[in-house]
Structures are given as structure tokens and as C-alpha cells.
Amino acid sequence: MRTLTYYIATTIDGFIAAPDGSPDALPVTGQHLETIAAEYPETLPVHVRSALGVPEDAPNRRFDTILMGRKTYEPTIAAGFTNVFPHLRSYVFSRSLEIDDPTVAVVAGDPIEEVRRLKQEEGLGIYLCGGADLAGQLLPEIDELVVKCYPFVLGAGIPMFAGSHGPLPFALVDTKTHTNGVVFNSYRRAV
Numbered sequence: 001m002r003t004l005t006y007y008i009a010t011t012i013d014g015f016i017a018a019p020d021g022s023p024d025a026l027p028v029t030g031q032h033l034e035t036i037a038a039e040y041p042e043t044l045p046v047h048v049r050s051a052l053g054v055p056e057d058a059p060n061r062r063f064d065t066i067l068m069g070r071k072t073y074e075p076t077i078a079a080g081f082t083n084v085f086p087h088l089r090s091y092v093f094s095r096s097l098e099i100d101d102p103t104v105a106v107v108a109g110d111p112i113e114e115v116r117r118l119k120q121e122e123g124l125g126i127y128l129c130g131g132a133d134l135a136g137q138l139l140p141e142i143d144e145l146v147v148k149c150y151p152f153v154l155g156a157g158i159p160m161f162a163g164s165h166g167p168l169p170f171a172l173v174d175t176k177t178h179t180n181g182v183v184f185n186s187y188r189r190a191v
Contacts, residue, residue: 002119003143005063006128006135007043008160011150015157016130021071025157026150030180040146043127045084060087063127065118067111069134070094088127091118093134115141136163144188145170151181 009026010016017023037052042060044052066088073092076084082101083090090104093111107114115138118126128135139161170187177183
């Protein structure tokens with residue numbers, strides 16, 4: 001069965017974006033980008049892949065499907081694109097958005113139901129890109145967390161998970177520390 005991985009960047013205090021939703025507070029330079037390009041190249045938008053030396057035809061290593069909420073997807077439209085991840089099957093969860101691109105599926109129904117269906121298919125893993133609302137809804141289905149923790153405190157913003165949740169244990173399976181202080185922690189759902 002395929003796994004759902006929430007692969008996300010966060011600050012020490014657990015925010016994935018500024019209060020206005022902007023991810024600009026998170027640094028986009030440093031040694032950790034080498035790790036992303038080598039180990040998670042498919043998580044890079046197509047215009048960033050080439051800038052980091054990832055060949056256009058580089059094979060996907062971990063994921064072949066990406067999930068996004070409407071708020072996470074909207075900057076794509078604002079930048080004049082419809083799909084910045086053409087190397088992945090793209091799903092956007094929204095009840096109001098209409099996208100005129102056959103490479104992007106808009107899902108208006110239950111996210112958990114859709115993820116359970118996707119997990120039954122053959123293929124690589126499923127990359128949950130964000131945002132907090134969708135991650136909060138899908139928390140019961142998340143099998144793995146890859147948290148890229150940036151070494152600063154934002155003080156306020158969008159949390160990793162929206163909503164109220166009881167304790168849900170995950171086990172730390174890997175840590176990678178970079179010279180710029182960015183730490184990648186990988187967790188699997190504890191049994």
C-alpha cells in the first residue's frame with residue numbers, strides 16, 4: 001500500500017507560513033537545498049528544479065502524486081501557472097476552485113476518502129504539500145512526516161496542522177542536520 005507523507009518546512013515554533021500565508025519567511029538558500037535536490041527532487045516545482053541542477057527528466061525518487069489545499073495552490077495561479085509539478089499527479093482539494101488544466105484534478109469531496117482510494121493504487125508515495133487545513137483533515141491518514149525545521153522563531157503564523165487534535169504518536173526514524181542549521185526530521189506513525 002502507498003504511504004501519505006506530509007513533507008513540510010516549519011520554523012522552530014511550528015509555523016509553515018507567516019500570518020498572511022506567505023512562505024517568504026522561510027529561507028530558500030543554504031546546504032539543505034542540496035539534500036532536497038538529491039533526496040526529494042520531485043518536491044521541487046519545475047522552475048526551481050533546473051535552478052538547482054535537477055534534470056528535467058530526473059526520475060521521481062519517493063513520490064508520484066502531490067496533494068494541496070486551495071490556499072497552497074493559489075500562488076501557482078498568481079504566478080501565471082496552472083501546474084508547477086507536471087512530473088507528479090496533482091490533486092487540489094477545493095469546493096470552489098475551478099482549474100482549466102487536465103493535469104490537475106480538483107477534488108471537492110472528502111479528502112480522507114480520496115487519500116484512501118489513492119493509497120490503494122500502485123505507485124510511489126503520496127506527497128502532502130499543504131496546507132494546514134488539509135493536513136489537519138488528513139492527519140488520521142498521514143503515515144510519515146518529513147519536517148524541515150528552520151532555525152528561527154516566527155512568533156505567529158500558519159501552524160503545521162489546523163484544528164484540534166488529540167495526541168497521535170509518531171516515532172523519529174531519521175535526523176539530518178545541515179551547516180545552515182536546517183534540520184530534517186523524519187517520523188513514522190507509531191503503532
